[in-house]
Amino acid sequence: MIHLTINGNPRQFDVERLTVGELVEKLGLTGKRLAIERNGEIVPRGNFAEAVLNSNDKLEIVGAVGGG
Amino acid sequence: MDTLNIAGKSYNSRLLVGTGKYKDFEQTKAAIDASGAEIVTVAIRRTNIGQNAGEPSLLDFLPPEEYTYLPNTAGCYSADDAVRTLRLARELLDGHKLVKLEVLGDPRTLYPNMLETLKAAETLVKDGFDVMVYCSDDPIIAKQLEELGCAAVMPLASLIGSGMGILNPWNLQIIIENAKIPVLVDAGVGTASDAAIAMELGCQGVLMNTAIAAAQDPILMAGAMKKAIEAGREAFLAGRMPRKLYSASPSSPTSGLIS
Numbered sequence: 001m002i003h004l005t006i007n008g009n010p011r012q013f014d015v016e017r018l019t020v021g022e023l024v025e026k027l028g029l030t031g032k033r034l035a036i037e038r039n040g041e042i043v044p045r046g047n048f049a050e051a052v053l054n055s056n057d058k059l060e061i062v063g064a065v066g067g068g
Numbered sequence: 069m070d071t072l073n074i075a076g077k078s079y080n081s082r083l084l085v086g087t088g089k090y091k092d093f094e095q096t097k098a099a100i101d102a103s104g105a106e107i108v109t110v111a112i113r114r115t116n117i118g119q120n121a122g123e124p125s126l127l128d129f130l131p132p133e134e135y136t137y138l139p140n141t142a143g144c145y146s147a148d149d150a151v152r153t154l155r156l157a158r159e160l161l162d163g164h165k166l167v168k169l170e171v172l173g174d175p176r177t178l179y180p181n182m183l184e185t186l187k188a189a190e191t192l193v194k195d196g197f198d199v200m201v202y203c204s205d206d207p208i209i210a211k212q213l214e215e216l217g218c219a220a221v222m223p224l225a226s227l228i229g230s231g232m233g234i235l236n237p238w239n240l241q242i243i244i245e246n247a248k249i250p251v252l253v254d255a256g257v258g259t260a261s262d263a264a265i266a267m268e269l270g271c272q273g274v275l276m277n278t279a280i281a282a283a284q285d286p287i288l289m290a291g292a293m294k295k296a297i298e299a300g301r302e303a304f305l306a307g308r309m310p311r312k313l314y315s316a317s318p319s320s321p322t323s324g325l326i327s
Contacts, residue, residue: 063127
């Protein structure tokens, strides 16, 4: 079981191993324009497939919205 | 051609607009097109997880290929949060470097915290960003931001979203006179004449959101702002006549009057 905090909310995933790319897919965000920060560091989009998540990782997943 | 030049790129429009507070994305797009703006600000926020997966996003209506996005740090109260937000924005927008830095000091006034802003500006410039920075209308701070390597300084006309217009044109004038980088008014514009006054003072451009989005007819106001910016710029370039309190000078001939 992998425990993550995603955008401030706790989430559990019943898997042994999880990459950022697999997480994006599980969250239904495939193909969306987004950026991800893990424990304060950017995970470049090109590294999603290799970046393996650890339990207790804190993730921020963001997009662009209207603003001034 | 009289263009706005920021960080090595030229823009035909000197009006920069925000994309917040509109009724829907259709209205956002229509207002921005009516404004003629090429640079549009966007905010960076957490993606909704697990809800409304198929719902349209701002980017569907304003394709990043057609507009220059200016991601902002609205809502950040520390240098660290602002820097993190803009690094995320750069990743989100495929390495895009032009950003709007704002670090707020107080939720009631949204007045900028210039100590944190200076810290963030220094980090971002070193990190290769082209930083357009929202700031107080303090000439010394504006100069310090320029010396740090910011691409443009953007002093407030009055508080964000207040529509109070230009409260201290004299400070703006000092900032403009001293600056070697573009000075744009950001925040506080309420109506077209405010934008024209900013341009007549010699600002290189104006950034606004609420003045358009909160108008009764945002699309009509967007067009009015476009004209005001152009009129104000032309008046600045033309050079206004001097103000003369008493030496009245009639425009019609003083001779040849009937008697």
